[in-house]
Amino acid sequence: MIEITINKRKISVEEGTTILAAAESLGIKIPALCNHNILKPYGACRMCVVEVHANGEKEITTSCNYEIHEPIAVFTDSEEALNTRRGVIEMHLARWPNVPAIKALAKANGVDKPRYEHPLKNESKNACVLCGRCVRVCSEGIWEDIITFAGRGAERKVSMPFDKFYERCAGCGACAWVCPTGAIQVTNEANHPVRPKMIRNWGMKVTSQMITLDDQQCRMRKIGTGNLVEIMDDYDLLPTLNYQYGSHENAKKINSWVWQNEYFTQGLPDGCWYGCSMSCAHAIEKFELKTGPYKGRKVLVDGPEYETIAACGSNIGNFDPHYVAELNFYCDTYGIDTISFGTALAFAMECYENGVITKEHTGGLELTFGNKEAACEVLHQMSRGEGFGMILGKGIRNMKKLFIEEYGADLDFVEDIGMENKGLEFSEYVTKESLAQQGGYCMTNKGAQHDEAWLIFMDQVNNQIPTFENKADALHYFPMFRTWFGLVGLCKLPWNDISPADNAQTDEPHKIPEHVEGYCKYFTGMTGIELDSDKLIRMSEKVYNFQRVFNLRLGYGTREHDRVPYRAMGPVTNTEYESRQERYDKQLKEKVGIDPESMSTDEKRLKLREYREDQYRQLQDAVYKRRGWTSDGVPKLETLKKLGIDFPEVVEVVKRYPDV
């Protein structure tokens, strides 16, 4: 820390702080035009000049870009500083006499009519004042460099390359947002929104949060969702070896820093949505493949994201980042989901390791955990419709049936470790210690995915939803809220992968209220229909219940279909139990009320299972009640009526069930 004085007031600042920032923290306002709090200091308008005394010398200098590295005395309003500032403002006023921002600065600083005529006087109210905010936000904020300066000296102007519209501009509007004069206006409203300004203002706010906060929060711009690898590992939530464990000593070999430092090539605009300030899609360029039809070729790998790193990495015991990327590339190329592939392979590997299947079934492939070459080979087989790849490609539900019926596998074991619900493979979180997330995965319409509700941190880490009612509330609100993104076709990531700086001080930080409001603004801005968070949930409820009825009509959608494979609830094997014995023993003692001291692992494991399965049943009761469903999980007639979807065909489906 360095102690300085500003207008004789003392303040301690961190080395490298700018004078402008230090003055602001004292409530001393220094006029500035080109400066903007989300952009790097630029030093172009020169209005922020102050007088600085350092080492016995005095100088007039701009404060926005002056880094404090030694004790200095600053005078923001000395006569010389004021005179200089007025001189600079006068030049601006002479050239742009009618721009409100300039006029206001002139008035506030006692600059009247300029003493001279400016030969390039521009009388527009919305003239460009060459502050460069737009150029900088396009570069620093959006990483695009679409808007640029051109020319030299008095010829300098803001432009796009070759003075014409540049096709890469997605119209994100960040430039218009930072423009102090309105020189840049978004005019082409391709989708004809009813209230374009409402949409733009909100979009710009999100952009500013991305630019200023992401580096301290999720690093979506640098690494994307891969930032979760080490967090999940730390909290024992990273699936390893088919969800047996939640962490692994080798997880560091595939964590986010490895991707950021050794694999991802940065500096590319977002491959998912041009103009998106989050730009979370990251890619590896010139990646040389080691297997398959493109072996030896250098390709671009689109990813990996967190789910792929866990699915094609830790969950199958592969801690070689090259092979994670290799599987990522081939899954994409073959049109296969990396999550389903990884989770299905993890299941097959555990079956292989336990003798459920052998080389005879796999066509000679040694499907042990961590056998990365075999993992690639299965994938290539899958693409050709050959060998064991053909079996794996049908997914866990079909494999379970085949293994039990044809290969004589132990039904209980295979059902316990086959991580699917409603035929969909689990995505990559260990849910053993989060009852709410078990519900989040399995009391769903489309199967075991985290797209409907991701409650692990809320439930397990932050303990924000302790009771069954709390959990049921969350399992009502979040699936509805997240369903809404699908309804309107908006990306969910800017909702909670970036949070406002003051989110923690809100009533419901886990919902990120400010961002919910923002999404309502997008909707209202586009359609003209007023929306608040209650109405938003109601919109989704209609669809969500309709989907549930649709499931019922196809023979799914009751309580039994919301069943959780036990691996997602607790330890299936004694080895698993013993690996976290302290935790489980403690729970037996404190929650179940039995003394584990004299019990065998088998006994303890079964007692725990009894307890946890009962907990899940109680959760089902609470959630169904909250959602307005029968205890069998069927939407009640009154619910359908309330939602206005009691159409005859719908009513006909639910009427077959009791208690509706």
Add this chain to the structure above:
Amino acid sequence: MDTAKINKIIESYNRDADCAIEMLLDIQDEFKHLPEDVVRYIADEIEVPLGQLYFVGTFYDVFTLEPSEDELPQKPIEAFMKQQNDKRIPSKPDAPSIVFRNMGNADAGEYKSFEKVLETMSPDDVISEVEKSGLLGRCGFGNPTADKWKACAKAVNDSSNPAYVICNADEGIPGAFAYKNIVESDPHSIIEGMLICAYAVGAKEGIIHIRNCYSQAIEQMAEAIEDARAKKLLGENIKGKDFSFDIKIRRGPGAYMNLDLSAMLESLQGKPAIPTASNVPLTEKGYKDMPTVLSCVETWMNVPVIIEKGGDAFKKIGNSGTKVVSLVGDIVNSGFVEVPLGITLRELIFDIGGGIPEGREFKAVQVGGPSGGCFPADMLDTPLDYAEIEKAGSIIGPGLIRVYDNSRCMVEAAKDSIEFLKSECFGKAAPDREGSVILFSILENISQGNGKKEDLDTLKSICETMSAASLSGLGKSAGNSILSTIKHFEDDYTGYFKN
């Protein structure tokens, strides 16, 4: 579009995005303009924003966006400077010679000073000799060279970051050819000066930035570098010691703006030469944000001599060495000449320059080029010395000395200077940009007979604002010609005012 041809150009720079300006220079040579499709292609290939290349293309005078067979349009000051040509004029017979000491000497390139440094001196010894010599940067604002070295050595020590040693020979004053002549006369001394500095500050990489159109100078420098490498004076483990340093040549577009060092570093990274605004010195955060010593070609020439003679002895040559100046304007002998610092302006103009052409009298001398101030006859005994010239209201700068005879109007002289500075202004910062436009317009107004007495106060006030608030040294010193002509030649102004 002939992609093979363009690929060849890109490949010749190893696809290095830092060399974007050189690639565009080659494209300009090839196509006589920068075709849009070619620029787009290059931007994609070397992965730099298209906007950056477009900005470069609109920023430097050497580039045109439309095809043209014609020569580039001449600027007002160029017409005036043309008379100087590329001519060296003789100094006084007994004058010491440092910069041109090896001109025509076949023995040059022995690197005796560097060997002395390598064999017998510690880095601190070297810096202390340079400090004793009192050497000041020769082409800019006369900052002590040893200060740069000390600060850079400290930054390297503190951060263990790699440092760069850079030589600016990207001359940007139209009609001035001093840099060109220095490089052509003695490239080895430049290399040697940089080697000594690299040893003192702990740098491994050097860059010599030479104006693109000086093809002979580039060629000779390239040969000298090859020669030094062959003699193991550049490269890994020089002379078997734990010291490695190598130099590469980078070609520049030739820009007055490059007198601002942070701007020049931008152009070395393929961007328009625009000063980065920071109070952190380049010695700490310079080229690629690494510690950097950056000096002009003339400064480097002095370094081997300081080591050879010792700092104290060097200090006694003139007022700490010599300066290459270009004499232009109303003078009998125009051209460039090396003179000892401390020589009076009178000696320079009358003894060496041969005085004013027949039939006219001396009226004024502008020291330091368009950014300099104009002195009247009663200041002719001012010595050509950094401190003295600054005190008198000017700079030595790149060493351009422009003489005016009594037929000249000093309002016109000031207007010429401002017109040049206006057209060479970076354009980034408001006072630099708007100030020069406004000053020029007021001067023009006065010279058209539409001025009034209060205009002089306005001019002075604008110059003061620019001096305090400008981003670059070029903007800060822009008012020198006006302030000095109002001070010493006020009659020239009032002569235009009605009543």
